[in-house]
Amino acid sequence: ALHASFASKAQKESQNFNYRFQPQASYKVAVLGAAGGIGQPLALLIKMSPLVSDLHLYDIANVKGVAADLSHCNTPSQVRDFTGASELGNCLKGVDVVPAGVPRKPGMTRDDLFNINAGIVRDLVSAVADNCPGAFIQIISNPVNSTVPIAAEVLKQKGVYDPKKLFGVTTLDVVRANTFVAQRKNLKLIDVDVPVVGGHAGITILPLLSKTRPSASFTDEEIEELTVRIQNAGTEVVEAKAGAGSATLSMAYAAARFVESSLRALDGDGDVYECAYVQSDLTDLPYFASRVKLGRKGVEALIPSDLQGLTDYEQKALEALKPELKASIEKGVAFAQKQA
Ligand code: NAI
Numbered sequence: 001a002l003h004a005s006f007a008s009k010a011q012k013e014s015q016n017f018n019y020r021f022q023p024q025a026s027y028k029v030a031v032l033g034a035a036g037g038i039g040q041p042l043a044l045l046i047k048m049s050p051l052v053s054d055l056h057l058y059d060i061a062n063v064k065g066v067a068a069d070l071s072h073c074n075t076p077s078q079v080r081d082f083t084g085a086s087e088l089g090n091c092l093k094g095v096d097v098v099p100a101g102v103p104r105k106p107g108m109t110r111d112d113l114f115n116i117n118a119g120i121v122r123d124l125v126s127a128v129a130d131n132c133p134g135a136f137i138q139i140i141s142n143p144v145n146s147t148v149p150i151a152a153e154v155l156k157q158k159g160v161y162d163p164k165k166l167f168g169v170t171t172l173d174v175v176r177a178n179t180f181v182a183q184r185k186n187l188k189l190i191d192v193d194v195p196v197v198g199g200h201a202g203i204t205i206l207p208l209l210s211k212t213r214p215s216a217s218f219t220d221e222e223i224e225e226l227t228v229r230i231q232n233a234g235t236e237v238v239e240a241k242a243g244a245g246s247a248t249l250s251m252a253y254a255a256a257r258f259v260e261s262s263l264r265a266l267d268g269d270g271d272v273y274e275c276a277y278v279q280s281d282l283t284d285l286p287y288f289a290s291r292v293k294l295g296r297k298g299v300e301a302l303i304p305s306d307l308q309g310l311t312d313y314e315q316k317a318l319e320a321l322k323p324e325l326k327a328s329i330e331k332g333v334a335f336a337q338k339q340a
């Protein structure tokens with residue numbers, strides 16, 4: 001009797017657990033670079049989403065084991081693995097696509113990273129264009145400031161570019177800004193929201209601390225300290241890992257949040273806002289990260305209000321980041337056009 005009641009209790013808990021994961025909708029998500037440092041935890045977090053029915057994992061190696069492992073989690077989505085270029089087309093039936101590349105190692109310059117990742121992003125996005133041109137494409141591979149323009153050019157060359165569905169994932173900058181501001185100002189983490197605009201490297205990352213919600217006041221020293229820490233937070237992790245890679249767990253968390261927001265928007269939730277690096281007319285630059293409203297068709301609106309009424313510090317930082325961001329965009333466009 002004891003055994004029976006224990007069994008039924010366990011069964012009930014299992015049912016409760018599963019109940020939380022009943023699929024509310026059925027979207028397909030493809031993670032590209034799924035065996036990597038970001039790809040694995042990202043795949044796990046997506047496997048926990050009640051909005052996902054199919055999770056496709058692609059990598060050039062080592063993805064079979066990751067998929068077998070994840071497939072034992074009793075959450076609704078079906079996991080399938082795809083290895084190598086010959087299986088990429090079959091993988092890409094997805095709504096959300098997350099390409100990845102190689103990590104930033106200490107001593108590696110941004111140019112080294114560009115040379116490797118530019119070609120990978122070009123090839124992956126080209127396959128996306130051929131197989132699932134209507135998907136939301138979410139670029140994580142650095143340098144995001146250049147890889148997004150590369151992706152856009154490839155999609156244009158294929159005649160399927162929809163600027164509303166191409167995103168550079170900058171969510172990690174927002175996640176970091178929220179965490180650091182909450183810590184510094186002793187605020188409840190869950191409430192804090194700091195918009196981060198510009199791009200996704202060094203000084204192009206511009207946290208708009210004056211727009212923090214709930215409103216908070218900062219001394220000049222705090223603004224300088226927090227801004228620089230948010231801009232260099234990636235380096236903090238690279239140095240702490242000392243050769244073992246860059247931010248992977250916090251990045252996976254951030255990317256999973258962006259995927260989940262996208263799925264909620266696809267599912268008809270009319271109240272989804274995220275920061276992302278997208279084609280934009282908010283400044284004189286063709287691509288710019290800002291808050292955007294997400295809807296069923298991707299970017300429903302850019303939110304210009306964050307850029308109004310900036311402090312002197314923010315206005316100067318905005319002007320200072322523009323030449324670097326412009327150069328990164330032009331470098332990406334030139335790479336893609338040279339290859340065409
Ligand atoms: P990783 O090296 O651990 O994983 C990369 C994965 O990509 C590996 O499994 C590798 O086999 C796979 N891969 C290599 N060539 C491929 C190809 N042609 N097609 C598909 N997969 C391929 O790297 P990690 O740490 O996961 O980082 C991935 C990327 O994310 C890097 O470019 C990194 O700079 C970027 N990143 C972006 C952040 C952001 O905030 N947007 C933050 C942190 C990293």
